[in-house]
Amino acid sequence: MPLVAITRILRFNAAHRVYNPALSDAENDRLFGKCNNPNWHGHNYTLEVTVEGEVDPKTGYVIDLGDLKRVAERELIVHLDHKNLNLDVPFMSGTIPTTENLVVACWRILAPKVAPARLAKLRLWETENHYVDYEGR
Amino acid sequence: MPLVAITRILRFNAAHRVYNPALSDAENDRLFGKCNNPNWHGHNYTLEVTVEGEVDPKTGYVIDLGDLKRVAERELIVHLDHKNLNLDVPFMSGTIPTTENLVVACWRILAPKVAPARLAKLRLWETENHYVDYEGR
Amino acid sequence: MPLVAITRILRFNAAHRVYNPALSDAENDRLFGKCNNPNWHGHNYTLEVTVEGEVDPKTGYVIDLGDLKRVAERELIVHLDHKNLNLDVPFMSGTIPTTENLVVACWRILAPKVAPARLAKLRLWETENHYVDYEGR
Amino acid sequence: MPLVAITRILRFNAAHRVYNPALSDAENDRLFGKCNNPNWHGHNYTLEVTVEGEVDPKTGYVIDLGDLKRVAERELIVHLDHKNLNLDVPFMSGTIPTTENLVVACWRILAPKVAPARLAKLRLWETENHYVDYEGR
Amino acid sequence: MPLVAITRILRFNAAHRVYNPALSDAENDRLFGKCNNPNWHGHNYTLEVTVEGEVDPKTGYVIDLGDLKRVAERELIVHLDHKNLNLDVPFMSGTIPTTENLVVACWRILAPKVAPARLAKLRLWETENHYVDYEGR
Amino acid sequence: MPLVAITRILRFNAAHRVYNPALSDAENDRLFGKCNNPNWHGHNYTLEVTVEGEVDPKTGYVIDLGDLKRVAERELIVHLDHKNLNLDVPFMSGTIPTTENLVVACWRILAPKVAPARLAKLRLWETENHYVDYEGR
Numbered sequence: 106m107p108l109v110a111i112t113r114i115l116r117f118n119a120a121h122r123v124y125n126p127a128l129s130d131a132e133n134d135r136l137f138g139k140c141n142n143p144n145w146h147g148h149n150y151t152l153e154v155t156v157e158g159e160v161d162p163k164t165g166y167v168i169d170l171g172d173l174k175r176v177a178e179r180e181l182i183v184h185l186d187h188k189n190l191n192l193d194v195p196f197m198s199g200t201i202p203t204t205e206n207l208v209v210a211c212w213r214i215l216a217p218k219v220a221p222a223r224l225a226k227l228r229l230w231e232t233e234n235h236y237v238d239y240e241g242r
Numbered sequence: 243m244p245l246v247a248i249t250r251i252l253r254f255n256a257a258h259r260v261y262n263p264a265l266s267d268a269e270n271d272r273l274f275g276k277c278n279n280p281n282w283h284g285h286n287y288t289l290e291v292t293v294e295g296e297v298d299p300k301t302g303y304v305i306d307l308g309d310l311k312r313v314a315e316r317e318l319i320v321h322l323d324h325k326n327l328n329l330d331v332p333f334m335s336g337t338i339p340t341t342e343n344l345v346v347a348c349w350r351i352l353a354p355k356v357a358p359a360r361l362a363k364l365r366l367w368e369t370e371n372h373y374v375d376y377e378g379r
Numbered sequence: 380m381p382l383v384a385i386t387r388i389l390r391f392n393a394a395h396r397v398y399n400p401a402l403s404d405a406e407n408d409r410l411f412g413k414c415n416n417p418n419w420h421g422h423n424y425t426l427e428v429t430v431e432g433e434v435d436p437k438t439g440y441v442i443d444l445g446d447l448k449r450v451a452e453r454e455l456i457v458h459l460d461h462k463n464l465n466l467d468v469p470f471m472s473g474t475i476p477t478t479e480n481l482v483v484a485c486w487r488i489l490a491p492k493v494a495p496a497r498l499a500k501l502r503l504w505e506t507e508n509h510y511v512d513y514e515g516r
Numbered sequence: 517m518p519l520v521a522i523t524r525i526l527r528f529n530a531a532h533r534v535y536n537p538a539l540s541d542a543e544n545d546r547l548f549g550k551c552n553n554p555n556w557h558g559h560n561y562t563l564e565v566t567v568e569g570e571v572d573p574k575t576g577y578v579i580d581l582g583d584l585k586r587v588a589e590r591e592l593i594v595h596l597d598h599k600n601l602n603l604d605v606p607f608m609s610g611t612i613p614t615t616e617n618l619v620v621a622c623w624r625i626l627a628p629k630v631a632p633a634r635l636a637k638l639r640l641w642e643t644e645n646h647y648v649d650y651e652g653r
Numbered sequence: 654m655p656l657v658a659i660t661r662i663l664r665f666n667a668a669h670r671v672y673n674p675a676l677s678d679a680e681n682d683r684l685f686g687k688c689n690n691p692n693w694h695g696h697n698y699t700l701e702v703t704v705e706g707e708v709d710p711k712t713g714y715v716i717d718l719g720d721l722k723r724v725a726e727r728e729l730i731v732h733l734d735h736k737n738l739n740l741d742v743p744f745m746s747g748t749i750p751t752t753e754n755l756v757v758a759c760w761r762i763l764a765p766k767v768a769p770a771r772l773a774k775l776r777l778w779e780t781e782n783h784y785v786d787y788e789g790r
Numbered sequence: 791m792p793l794v795a796i797t798r799i800l801r802f803n804a805a806h807r808v809y810n811p812a813l814s815d816a817e818n819d820r821l822f823g824k825c826n827n828p829n830w831h832g833h834n835y836t837l838e839v840t841v842e843g844e845v846d847p848k849t850g851y852v853i854d855l856g857d858l859k860r861v862a863e864r865e866l867i868v869h870l871d872h873k874n875l876n877l878d879v880p881f882m883s884g885t886i887p888t889t890e891n892l893v894v895a896c897w898r899i900l901a902p903k904v905a906p907a908r909l910a911k912l913r914l915w916e917t918e919n920h921y922v923d924y925e926g927r
Contacts, residue, residue, distance in 0.1 A: 107757045110786040118369065120257040120282040125848060136849055138856070144326035145257040147284005149369055155786075160757065163673060164684055165749035170783055171686070189281035201850035209792045209845065232255065232286055235855055238795040238840075244620045247649040262437060273438055275445070292649075297620065300536060301547055302612035307646055308549070338439035346381045346434070372444055375384040375429075392780065394668040394693040399574060410575055412582070418737035419668040421695005423780055463692035475576035483518045483571065506666065506697055509581055512521040512566075529917065531805040531830040555874035556805040558832005560917055600829035643803065643834055655894045658923040703923075711810060712821055713888035718920055719823070 106159035110225050111167045113154050115177055117186035120147040121202040145189065150207075151230040152181070154215065158222035168222045176218050181211055204231045208239045216241060243296035247362050248304045250291050252314055254323035257284040258339040282326065288367040289318070291352065295359035305359045313355050318348055341368045345376040353378060380433035384499050385441045387428050389451055391460035394421040395476040419463065425504040426455070428489065432496035442496045450492050455485055478505045482513045490515060517570035521636050522578045524565050526588055528597035531558040532613040556600065562641040563592070565626065569633035579633045587629050592622055615642045619650040627652060654707035658773050659715045661702050663725055665734035668695040669750040693737065699778040700729070702763065706770035716770045724766050729759055752779045756787045764789060791844035795910050796852045798839050800862055802871035805832040806887040830874065835892075836915040837866070839900065843907035853907045861903050866896055889916045893924045901926060 123140035124133040133141050140146070154177050158167040184194055190202035196214055200206045208229040216224040230236040260277035261270040270278050277283070291314050295304040321331055327339035333351055337343045345366040353361040367373040397414035398407040407415050414420070428451050432441040458468055464476035470488055474480045482503040490498040504510040534551035535544040544552050551557070565588050569578040595605055601613035607625055611617045619640040627635040641647040671688035672681040681689050688694070702725050706715040732742055738750035744762055748754045756777040764772040778784040808825035809818040818826050825831070839862050843852040869879055875887035881899055885891045893914040901909040915921040 107753075107787065108790045109753045109756065111753065112784050112786070114782045116369075118283050118285055120284040123850070125850075128848075136854075139324040142324050142326070142330070144329045145282050145284065146255050146324040146326070147257040147282065148255055149286040160751075160753045163676075165671070165673075165751035165754045167753055167785075169684075187276040187279050187283040189279070189283070192281045193279070203845075203850035205792075205794045205796065205845045205852055206850045208794065232253075234799045236797050237852075238797070239792065242793045244616075244650065245653045246616045246619065248616065249647050249649070251645045260439070262439075265437075273443075297614075297616045300539075302534070302536075302614035302617045304616055304648075306547075340434075340439035342381075342383045342385065342434045342441055343439045345383065371388045373386050374441075375386070376381065379382045390780075392694050392696055394695040397576070399576075402574075410580075413735040416735050416737070416741070418740045419693050419695065420666050420735040420737070421668040421693065422666055423697040461687040461690050461694040463690070463694070466692045467690070477571075477576035479518075479520045479522065479571045479578055480576045482520065506664075508525045510523050511578075512523070513518065516519045527917075529831050529833055531832040550872040553872050553874070553878070555877045556830050556832065557803050557872040557874070558805040558830065559803055560834040598824040598827050598831040600827070600831070603829045604827070643801075655890075655924065656927045657890045657893065659890065660921050660923070662919045708888075708890045708894070711813075713808070713810075713886035713891045715890055715922075717821075 106162065108157060109160055109167050110155050110157040111170065111173075112156075112226075113170055113173050113177065115152045115154065115174070115182055116149065117152070117182050118147065118149050119185055119188050119190050120145040121190035122146070123201060123203055125201055145191075148231050150185070151236075152177070152211065153226075153228040153230075155224070155226040155228075156219050156222035157225040168219065173219065173222075177215065180214050180218055204229055204235070204237045208237045212239050212241055243299065245294060246297055246304050247292050247294040248307065248310075249293075249363075250307055250310050250314065252289045252291065252311070252319055254287050254289070254319050255284065256287060256322055256325050256327050257282040258327035259283070260338060260340055262338055282328075285368050287322070288373075289314070289348065290363075290365040290367075292361070292363040292365075293356050293359035294362040305356065310356065310359075314352065317351050317355055341366055341372070341374045345374045349376050349378055380436065382431060383434055383441050384429050384431040385444065385447075386430075386500075387444055387447050387451065389426045389428065389448070389456055391424050391426070391456050392421065393424060393459055393462050393464050394419040395464035396420070397475060397477055399475055419465075422505050424459070425510075426451070426485065427500075427502040427504075429498070429500040429502070430493050430496035431499040442493065447493065447496075451489065454488050454492055478503055478509070478511045482511045486513050486515055517573065519568060520571055520578050521566050521568040522581065522584075523567075523637075524581055524584050524588065526563045526565065526585070526593055528561050528563070528593050529558065530561060530596055530599050530601050531556040532601035533557070534612060534614055536612055556602075559642050561596070562647075563588070563622065564637075564639040564641075566635070566637040566639075567630050567633035568636040579630065584630065584633075588626065591625050591629055615640055615646070615648045619648045623650050623652055654710065656705060657708055657715050658703050658705040659718065659721075660704075660774075661718055661721050661725065663700045663702065663722070663730055665698050665700070665730050666695065667698060667733055667736050667738050668693040669738035670694070671749060671751055673749055693739075696779050698733070699784075700725070700759065701774075701776040701778075703772070703774040703776075704767050704770035705773040716767065721767065721770075725763065728762050728766055752777055752783070752785045756785045760787050760789055791847065793842060794845055794852050795840050795842040796855065796858075797841075797911075798855055798858050798862065800837045800839065800859070800867055802835050802837070802867050803832065804835060804870055804873050804875050805830040806875035807831070808886060808888055810886055830876075833916050835870070836921075837862070837896065838911075838913040838915075840909070840911040840913075841904050841907035842910040853904065858904065858907075862900065865899050865903055889914055889920070889922045893922045897924050897926055 123137045260274045397411045671685045
């Protein structure tokens with residue numbers, strides 16, 4: 106059967122502060138600038154979840170998109186949406202909440218949950234001008 | 243001379259919490275739900291600034307767009323971008339930071355600064371699914 | 380209090396055939412071309428619902444956006460989404476399902492349901508290249 | 517019959533130089549900056565053409581969108597697309613090719629051609645960050 | 654010569670019903686939910702056609718984009734646009750018209766037609782929230 | 791450490807003429823059609839710059855996005871924005887300014903400047919309907 110990738114796009118809104126508590130205030134300011142505002146700032150994040158698999162001849166689907174959406178919402182979105190990435194999200198605890206670290210954390214949670222499809226890529230947009238891609242490497 | 247409206251789009255990222263300190267926690271929860279997260283959440287805001295005026299025959303412009311951008315950045319964006327709307331923004335002090343209240347506050351600051359053009363409309367997007375419009379009425 | 384307009388965007392996917400049963404096949408072909416395919420075609424519709432009102436000082440809202448979304452979904456979207464506009468939608472019965480007629484029908488249903496706010500405009504996109512606006516006139 | 521506005525979006529790509537030949541080089545540089553590059557620059561323009569009228573009960577249309585597209589292409593787009601606004605476009609001759617002047621010129625050509633509908637608005641985007649609106653006033 | 658990929662985006666509007674005629678009505682309802690509406694529903698599809706090849710030093714092109722567009726329109730779009738994917742499209746006959754099956758069918762038709770370039774990827778959007786990718790594997 | 795790709799999007803507006811000075815006028819017309827307008831035309835270009843690297847545990851970054859933006863602006867955008875690709879851009883001299891040739895030229899300039907990250911992909915949009923990808927092969 107053909108190998109097809111299917112992508113579902115989800116959204117969440119969150120606050121964060123980018124800083125490393127192991128560093129001095131001056132070093133944090135130098136490294137993170139306005140992203141280090143102690144009173145937080147926030148974003149509308151967009152997450153593209155791509156899974157890959159053979160097309161099931163019975164359904165014509167790689168995966169039921171409703172199922173994929175429900176898994177991503179249950180495992181990721183409810184923990185991220187309208188939250189503070191530094192304070193409210195258990196799986197980001199102890200991690201600098203950059204887009205890079207966030208996409209890797211999302212991968213680790215979601216990858217075991219989409220079988221028999223395979224998680225192939227996560228793309229996470231933080232603003233309309235930048236995004237990160239992670240493929241589990 | 244023809245009367246033309248010209249719109250410049252600007253963006254900022256901010257954190258906020260939607261709640262009314264005069265109300266009980268239970269009432270705030272009932273009214274504002276997840277927008278009332280005490281640890282904040284945030285958005286990528288998009289602001290469309292529309293000014294109207296006659297076209298200047300010397301320049302073919304209603305207003306120099308670079309000037310309009312600089313005014314909007316100086317008066318609004320530097321005070322809002324990477325900030326907390328509840329804690330960091332003097333002109334939002336004492337105001338519930340809903341999109342409605344924010345667009346009205348932006349109008350009051352910007353309207354006197356765009357002469358001889360006239361501020362005609364502000365459109366403020368909080369997410370890709372909703373926006374508010376204010377025309378100074 | 381300031382008068383602000385707030386817009387919520389909703390989406391639905393539907394099939395339709397544009398034709399007038401009172402006319403001959405030849406006249407329908409002449410008027411509607413490929414939109415008259417007897418086996419139907421379809422669209423991803425996007426509906427922008429704009430209501431206007433004074434900002435409530437208790438909430439900072441014109442209307443609770445969650446309420447507006449629920450009303451629009453209950454009154455419009457559940458009747459339109461994944462439906463055939465010619466066959467499945469009671470409020471389009473006997474009407475040629477053009478974008479123009481659809482936006483007017485949506486207005487008539489939704490306008491009485493958004494009080495104390497006032498329905499100010501509906502914008503309905505049928506493709507990314509065209510949309511209709513209706514303000515109840 | 518209900519009064520509905522319908523908008524068709526069209527696109528064209530053009531080169532231009534923003535300068536006023538009646539002014540000195542220094543004054544042009546001061547007024548127009550990098551837009552005054554003597555070797556030209558260019559844009560992907562997007563034009564939203566809005567006409568308004570009563571819905572025809574025979575067709576459910578304000579205007580046949582195919583007709584509107586053909587009129588706008590014949591009157592405007594073929595004269596603008598892949599052209600130089602300063603050198604190639606008769607109806608821009610002697611005019612500084614700002615977005616403001618261009619939208620007014622387009623209005624004057626198109627307004628008499630859309631009867632029995634009425635040209636209600638032109639919106640012209642020059643970049644994704646700014647646009648002008650003209651309603652014939 | 655450098656190996657570059659070039660992508661042309663095309664659009665079509667179609668109706669479909671997602672169901673498997675070999676299964677019972679109850680099983681179809683369980684598998685396909687509202688996508689199984691017997692009176693059809695529809696979408697605005699967006700197809701991204703990516704071909705890859707060396708840049709021709711004579712033209713600076715991998716392929717003439719006008720040629721690529723004409724091939725894709727002749728082979729795919731005219732058979733899909735304003736059609737019913739279940740009833741009107743010969744190359745989808747006997748196939749459940751999911752996005753996955755549709756993108757594979759498009760690949761099989763288009764891949765032999767773009768030489769000397771090589772068809773590298775098809776991306777097919779069914780809504781703004783999901784898309785499928787196929788690379789011929 | 792995880793290997794993540796991060797993409798920054800930049801924009802520039804430029805004029806160009808697509809033609810090969812080594813060919814006759816007739817041959818240029820045949821090959822390039824309206825893109826060969828001797829008075830130029832232009833575009834709003836969008837450039838997606840993707841770099842790849844391990845996430846730095848000290849910052850949570852692959853690269854500081856502000857640094858990446860400054861490098862891309864200094865090396866590419868200031869030389870391209872509001873310029874004529876045939877006349878004003880030293881690194882395009884002697885090259886037919888197609889999107890393919892432009893993306894390869896941008897790669898050659900930018901690739902040595904993003905260490906220790908690695909330039910992984912450039913995507914260059916010339917219109918909203920087509921783009922090219924180059925990965926340095």
